[in-house]
Amino acid sequence: MAFIRIKNDSSTVLIDDEYVNLCVAEQGVFVLSGTTSVGARFGTISYTSNSPYPPMLALQFPYFHTVVAYTRLDNTHTWHVSAASAAGGRQGTYFIFDVPAARLPGTGLVVMRNAQGEATFDSDGRYMRVDGFFQNQMTDQPGSADLVPGRTYAVAHASAAFFNERRLAPSPPNPGNPSAPGPWFYIDDAEQFGYAISGAQLSWGRFPYHSGQFQLPRPGMGSSVRSSRAAAMVIDVTGY
Incomplete structure (x- = not known):
């Protein structure tokens, strides 16, 4: 049972010291290939973390795109991205979300830890805000x-x-x-x-x-x- 739990007006749990909220661990720019032998354009984004939890990638890109594969080698996570041909040479922004302990020192004004001592929330983080889900x-x-x-x-x-x-x-x-x-x-x-x-x-x-x-x-x-x-x-x- 959680020792601390914070809910919004709709009773949705926002913070709970028994589960981990993902926050921005890395943010950067990616560029897809300008020319290829096939119709799509390709690129990779890599990230290193010693956390046992899988990170999550989000892309801000105005062309049709998808993540075709995800690989992990030791502590390096790599996402393989493909996009429509018009995206060749174009620039996009990526956000990698990981657990707070992977990037934050746990020194925010508000820090919550689970029974194992892992920081599950640090107020210095920029947390994932899910707006919708599409299929x-x-x-x-x-x-x-x-x-x-x-x-x-x-x-x-x-x-x-x-x-x-x-x-x-x-x-x-x-x-x-x-x-x-x-x-x-x-x-x-x-x-x-x-x-x-x-x-x-x-x-x-x-x-x-x-x-x-x-x-x-x-x-x-x-x-x-x-x-x-x-x-x-x-x-x-x-x-x-």
Whole structure:
């Protein structure tokens, strides 16, 4: 049972000495690749922390983007970001949220610790403020949602949606007879679902990830891989 618990007027727990509130541990600028051999643009963001808890990344970027992978090697956390081709060479802002003990010395005017002595709240921190949660299907049409004017927002990606299809090219260039000798031409198309933040508006939609043509020895080698659901949290980073 918590020794100290603070709630707002809606009885939502804001501070509890038995759980940890994430706060801004690092803030910076990222730039995605200007040119690639595929349709999307790519970049990585790395962060080092000795905390046993996983940090969370939020991105402020006006182009459709998503986090395609997260890796951890020892104490280094790396997020792999992809975005629409228009984002090539463009600059965005990232916010990494971690537990207070990872970055704060525990010397704020108000500090709360759990039974293990870990700082669960330090008033010197800038804490995560979740404004909303969005889920979309890969098949959803592009859309947008208005947020509170005058505030500043970033997106924390909870899951990524993508679609990759490899299919036979039409005839020609392929022969009309399926028993004809190869090579056979295939078309490879891939799309991802992303979110974008511009001012007080959140937008979502699909963007091309890759498109190309290649050869395989025979027909019947097509494939399809997908992850149908995208999810993101909108984080209020006003004044951060």
